[in-house]
Amino acid sequence: MIRCENVTKTYSKQDRPALDSVTLEVAKGEFVFLVGQSGSGKSTFLRLILREEKVTSGRMYVAGKDLSTLSQWKVPEFRRGIGTVFQDYRLLPNKTVSENVAFAMQIVGAAPKEIAREVPEVLELVGLDDYGHRMPAELSGGEQQRVAIARAFINKPQILIADEPTGNLDPTMSVGIMKLLDRINRTGTTVVMATHDDKIVDQMRKRVIELENGLVVRDQVRGIYGYSG
Amino acid sequence: MRAGFVTKEVLNGLRRNITLTIAVVITVAISLSLLGVGLLANSQVRVMKDYWYDKIEVSIFLCGQLSDSPTCSGGPVTAEQRAQIESDLKTLPIVANVYYESQTEAFTRFKERFKGTALVDNVTADQLPESYRVKLKDPKQFAIVQSAFSGRPGIDSVQDQRTILDKFFKLLGVLRDGALAIGLISVLTAALLISNTLRIAAFNRRRETGVMRLVGASNFSIQLPFLLEGLISAIIGWGIATGILSALKSLVDARVAPLLTFTNFFGWADVWNASLLLLLTGLVVSAIASFLTLRKYLKV
Numbered sequence: 001m002i003r004c005e006n007v008t009k010t011y012s013k014q015d016r017p018a019l020d021s022v023t024l025e026v027a028k029g030e031f032v033f034l035v036g037q038s039g040s041g042k043s044t045f046l047r048l049i050l051r052e053e054k055v056t057s058g059r060m061y062v063a064g065k066d067l068s069t070l071s072q073w074k075v076p077e078f079r080r081g082i083g084t085v086f087q088d089y090r091l092l093p094n095k096t097v098s099e100n101v102a103f104a105m106q107i108v109g110a111a112p113k114e115i116a117r118e119v120p121e122v123l124e125l126v127g128l129d130d131y132g133h134r135m136p137a138e139l140s141g142g143e144q145q146r147v148a149i150a151r152a153f154i155n156k157p158q159i160l161i162a163d164e165p166t167g168n169l170d171p172t173m174s175v176g177i178m179k180l181l182d183r184i185n186r187t188g189t190t191v192v193m194a195t196h197d198d199k200i201v202d203q204m205r206k207r208v209i210e211l212e213n214g215l216v217v218r219d220q221v222r223g224i225y226g227y228s229g
Numbered sequence: 230m231r232a233g234f235v236t237k238e239v240l241n242g243l244r245r246n247i248t249l250t251i252a253v254v255i256t257v258a259i260s261l262s263l264l265g266v267g268l269l270a271n272s273q274v275r276v277m278k279d280y281w282y283d284k285i286e287v288s289i290f291l292c293g294q295l296s297d298s299p300t301c302s303g304g305p306v307t308a309e310q311r312a313q314i315e316s317d318l319k320t321l322p323i324v325a326n327v328y329y330e331s332q333t334e335a336f337t338r339f340k341e342r343f344k345g346t347a348l349v350d351n352v353t354a355d356q357l358p359e360s361y362r363v364k365l366k367d368p369k370q371f372a373i374v375q376s377a378f379s380g381r382p383g384i385d386s387v388q389d390q391r392t393i394l395d396k397f398f399k400l401l402g403v404l405r406d407g408a409l410a411i412g413l414i415s416v417l418t419a420a421l422l423i424s425n426t427l428r429i430a431a432f433n434r435r436r437e438t439g440v441m442r443l444v445g446a447s448n449f450s451i452q453l454p455f456l457l458e459g460l461i462s463a464i465i466g467w468g469i470a471t472g473i474l475s476a477l478k479s480l481v482d483a484r485v486a487p488l489l490t491f492t493n494f495f496g497w498a499d500v501w502n503a504s505l506l507l508l509l510t511g512l513v514v515s516a517i518a519s520f521l522t523l524r525k526y527l528k529v
Contacts (some may be wrong), residue, residue, distance in 0.1 A: 011520065014233075073448070080445030092437055104444040106234045 001159060001190045002026040002049060007058035009044050009214075018044040020214035021058065026192065028158070031185045033201050035225060036211035040156060042194040045211065046161055047062065049192065050082060051075050063158050080108055083152030083160040083189075087167035089144040089194040091136040097123070098132035101151045110153060118154060118225075126150045126180055142173030153184055162193040166200060174200060198225035238454045242430060249426045250462055251417075257466025257515075260419040261507045262473045264412030268506060269474065270405040272499035274447065278398060280493045282368040285390040286328075289314070289378055293332070293358040303382055306359070312385030318363060321377070323370045329360040335359065358385060416514060419466075423459050424518040430455060431526040438527055452523045456516070461522040463515035464508075471504040 002025065009019040019041045026032050034042050047053045047172060051067050060067045063081045070078060091100050098119050105115045123129055126146040136144055145165055152160055162181065166174035176198055185191045193200060201208060201224060207222025209216060219224065243250050291311065292301035318327045329339075336354035343349050365376065371389040402410040431438065441451050478500045486494050 076442075076447040077443045078445070079443065082445075084443050090436065090440055090443070092440060103440065106231065107441055107444050107446040107450065109231060112231070113235070151444070 001028045001030070002192070003059075003061040003065060005059040007048065007060050007144040008056050009041075009053060010056045017056070017214050019048070019211075022211075022214070022216055024209065024216060024219065028189050028190055029185070031182070031191045031204070031206040032193070033204070033206055033208045033223070034192060034211065035196070035201065035208060040211040041214040042211055043163065044214075046194055047193070049086065049159070049161060051078060063114045080155055081158050083149075083155070083157035085145070085148050085152050085160065085162040085165045087114060087163055089136070089141075089148045091144055091147055091178055093136055095136075096132065097128065097134050097136065097139070097147050100136065100147055101154055104151045104154050113188060120153070122150045125153070125183075127176075141169050142176055145169065145173075145177055148183070149177070149180055153189070158190065159190045159192065162191065162195075164197075165193065166195065166197050172198065178204060201225040235398055235453060235457070239457045239461065242434070242454055242458050246426070246430055246433070246458075249429060250458070253423055253426050253459075254466045254469070256415075256419045256422050257463050257511060258469035258473070260412070260415035260468055261470035261511055263415045264409070264510065265470055265474045265503045265507050266477070267409035267412040269477070269495055269499060270408045272495040272503070274398065274401045274405050276495050276499075277492050279399070281394055282391070285368060287363040287365060287374050288388045288390070289361040289363060289374075290358045290385040290388070290483060291320075291360060292383050292385045295356055296358065298385050300380055300382055301385055303425060305509055306383040309357075310381075314361065314378065314381070314383065317377070318361060320357045321374070323366050323373060325364045325366045328364075330360045332357050332359050332477035357443065365436040375460070420514045420518040423462070423515055426454050426523040427459060427519055428526055430458065431523065448527070451527055452519075455523055455527070456519045459515045459519040460512060463511040467508050467511045469503075470507055470511075471500075474500050474503060 004022050004024050007019055007022045008017050022041075034045065036042050043055065048055060048067070049062050051062070051070065055068055058068075063078070065074075065078055067078075092103065095103065101119050101122060102115045105118065110118075112146040120129070120132065123132060126149055128143060128146055128150070131139065131143065131147075136147065139147070145168075149165075153203070160181070165181070168179050169177065174197060181191055181193065182204070205222045205224075208218065208220045208226065210218035210226065218225075290296075291306040291314070292298075292303075293305050296305075299357040315327065315329065318324055332354045336352070339352060339357060340349050365371065365374065366393050371391060375387050375389070378384055383467065438451050478495070481494055
């Protein structure tokens, strides 16, 4: 699903590459934790997967596309196959929960009928059946993140990218979010999650890739958080 | 994206930025009105030229008793010369019609013009020159008539009334150019305001556009609502500008035309033509301003 061959990314104003000759592969349906200190290259890696940045050298294949040759105008279509969740939820404050989730479908031109059918379904999946008409500001952080996950998942992406999705949440809420991500992973969606949350990583026992100074220093199949960063 | 969804987003955008929307509408209305006044001034100059050039003529004065130009050294024009001049004039293709003014007629006009002054008593008919009053199909072609007739024996002088009018029209031309320049500058101002407004709108909605990008919206679909907002503001502004120009036309018809009877005024067709041109200007300027701004501030 994701394959990197000697991927190097150097930002124009820096000498040291943010990612240095990284080679790795994530298979379809895998659940991968990306750990490492701030500045280790986690965010750059996620940005490369989303094709928000282009690789400096090496090859990167995501969802069957060679990102180094993917033309700019095909990027939006490519991104429709990837769901994204962020630490700060990124919900639209002036739209209701339902509208926020529906937005992702409206953007890709889905029929109103289809939207009306699928939005309640996915809200039920994330456990917010009765929250459709609420505004994001009325919800707790955990609930807002569920809405964000619903939005990321509604177009049935092959890959779900989560950048510290539990970063702003207390442990109880975090567990709920992880259960949800796990459930989404079980539907066959590949999940890549960058995190600083050692308890979660230790508990889930999934593959762990650790980055340090742009290098992969650890790639463990049923890994633990493993460092005190 | 569906039309219904786009419409809703556009209306939301206009409403959320209501003060800026109003500013854009007013600026567009005023700048297009100014440009429209310039266009109508242009029409007015054209109408006046048509009106006046239609009335002016070239005068060919024939040698009389008192003529002292070298071509008149042979004394007053002979019947033979006069016949030749008349037939030459009538064969010239640029001549629309020729009117012969005899000494008696000239004297009648002279008396009319200087009625009540001592001049009338001291002048007799045979002192005044006879002349041909020539109307040209195109008044600008005076030079052809002049080169063909001035200097010929029996002809005292060839005069073009157009030279007098030209000074007047030069002045009007400057005024018209000034009005057009002011109009164009204010249209430029409107373009800059539209650009600035869209920049603010893009900044205000960076969350939305960020989310749109994340879920894979194309560049076009992210920019479309902004582009449409600019165009709708421009169209509303244009509507107001057309209203202002129509009011101006009515005002001219009702108040100015009865006072100034020496000329015609621009018609409603000129107003509609100007309005059409303003619509095109508004749409093109708004689209270009939006396109350039959005390309810079809404990247994928």
